[in-house]
Amino acid sequence: MVTAPDRAPKQDRSRATRQRLLAAAVACLAERGWAGSTVSAVAERAGVSRGAAQHHFPTREDLFTAAVEYVAEERCQALRALFPEGAAGDRRAVVAALVEGCTGPLFRAALHLWMAASAEEQLRGRVTELEARVGRETHRVAVELLGVDESRPGVRETVQGLLDMARGLGLARLLTDDTARRERVVEQWAGVIEGVLG
Amino acid sequence: MVTAPDRAPKQDRSRATRQRLLAAAVACLAERGWAGSTVSAVAERAGVSRGAAQHHFPTREDLFTAAVEYVAEERCQALRALFPEGAAGDRRAVVAALVEGCTGPLFRAALHLWMAASAEEQLRGRVTELEARVGRETHRVAVELLGVDESRPGVRETVQGLLDMARGLGLARLLTDDTARRERVVEQWAGVIEGVLG
Numbered sequence: 185m186v187t188a189p190d191r192a193p194k195q196d197r198s199r200a201t202r203q204r205l206l207a208a209a210v211a212c213l214a215e216r217g218w219a220g221s222t223v224s225a226v227a228e229r230a231g232v233s234r235g236a237a238q239h240h241f242p243t244r245e246d247l248f249t250a251a252v253e254y255v256a257e258e259r260c261q262a263l264r265a266l267f268p269e270g271a272a273g274d275r276r277a278v279v280a281a282l283v284e285g286c287t288g289p290l291f292r293a294a295l296h297l298w299m300a301a302s303a304e305e306q307l308r309g310r311v312t313e314l315e316a317r318v319g320r321e322t323h324r325v326a327v328e329l330l331g332v333d334e335s336r337p338g339v340r341e342t343v344q345g346l347l348d349m350a351r352g353l354g355l356a357r358l359l360t361d362d363t364a365r366r367e368r369v370v371e372q373w374a375g376v377i378e379g380v381l382g
Numbered sequence: 383m384v385t386a387p388d389r390a391p392k393q394d395r396s397r398a399t400r401q402r403l404l405a406a407a408v409a410c411l412a413e414r415g416w417a418g419s420t421v422s423a424v425a426e427r428a429g430v431s432r433g434a435a436q437h438h439f440p441t442r443e444d445l446f447t448a449a450v451e452y453v454a455e456e457r458c459q460a461l462r463a464l465f466p467e468g469a470a471g472d473r474r475a476v477v478a479a480l481v482e483g484c485t486g487p488l489f490r491a492a493l494h495l496w497m498a499a500s501a502e503e504q505l506r507g508r509v510t511e512l513e514a515r516v517g518r519e520t521h522r523v524a525v526e527l528l529g530v531d532e533s534r535p536g537v538r539e540t541v542q543g544l545l546d547m548a549r550g551l552g553l554a555r556l557l558t559d560d561t562a563r564r565e566r567v568v569e570q571w572a573g574v575i576e577g578v579l580g
Contacts, residue, residue, distance in 0.1 A: 216501050217500070296501070302556045310556065338570050338573075341567045350550065351550035352551075354547050355548070359510045369543045376540070
């Protein structure tokens with residue numbers, strides 16, 4: 185039997201292993217796509233045995249949906265931390281940060297998972313649910329940081345359209361680095377949104 | 383040796399076979415994704431022998447890039463035909479049509495191809511080039527139908543942002559039918575864009 189002082193470090197190690205696996209899963213999915221993303225590939229990347237990986241995540245679906253959810257939550261926290269003053273902050277900077285959030289490996293990984301789910305029956309239910317949760321949370325953060333009142337007509341749809349645009353800009357970043365173009369679009373649209381939200 | 387009267391119907395048949403293959407390739411890619419899309423699967427779907435399919439399209443990459451390009455061109459022509467009065471037409475209807483253009487099988491097929499290209503080296507160059515061509519042509523049609531002058535500051539970026547939003551809305555349509563939400567976003571943003579473009 186292990187005593188309490190032994191158990192704590194063991195739990196810490198287990199948590200650290202889990203987080204290494206989640207981070208490796210997102211990186212793997214972003215780089216190789218769904219077809220190239222297996223539990224073995226992720227275990228190897230994380231420096232964890234396949235058995236340990238399967239102890240944490242019994243199936244491939246478990247691993248990759250958990251990974252995208254975990255990293256999406258982290259991103260929402262990071263966004264909130266970027267603007268500790270919340271609604272009192274600079275709205276243009278918030279728009280830019282929301283768009284930049286769609287240009288990195290997390291967005292790329294999520295896209296691969298959405299696309300795989302759209303073509304594979306056994307993934308669809310779980311990923312659809314995950315997408316809805318991540319979408320709601322992102323919307324909540326956007327409303328909070330933009331400091332807007334969604335009970336005013338048009339505000340909710342304005343924020344939704346902005347997030348759709350952010351995802352479209354992320355999509356355009358997939359194959360080519362169009363950062364200069366994206367920055368000009370964000371500059372123009374941040375001004376438009378500022379005008380609409382008043 | 384075939385005589386001229388025989389050759390013409392033969393060319394027609396060959397063109398018809400080619401078009402059947404292109405349409406089947408887009409449908410296949412939209413439904414099954416890149417992993418499930420092979421020349422054989424498309425030949426079967428089109429009711430064409432594998433040999434005939436390979437005569438038209440020697441490689442899988444040839445077939446699917448040609449298919450996405452062909453259908454994208456058709457969509458641009460269809461968009462122009464929807465608004466024969468061009469710039470004199472209803473801008474809100476143009477915005478709605480540009481967005482709806484991103485919700486069907488062509489957009490889904492193109493997305494699968496872009497995602498595969500982002501993870502597969504041998505596809506990347508061709509698809510990047512194709513994406514740039516399709517993007518430029520879509521932008522040209524949008525400018526024409528919206529009847530705007532791109533030399534005015536901010537107009538180019540407004541149109542680009544609108545097309546990015548259209549793609550983001552298409553992405554949201556992948557896993558769930560969010561038509562009611564999309565229509566509210568389009569209604570709101572069509573008004574905003576009308577205000578910006580003046």
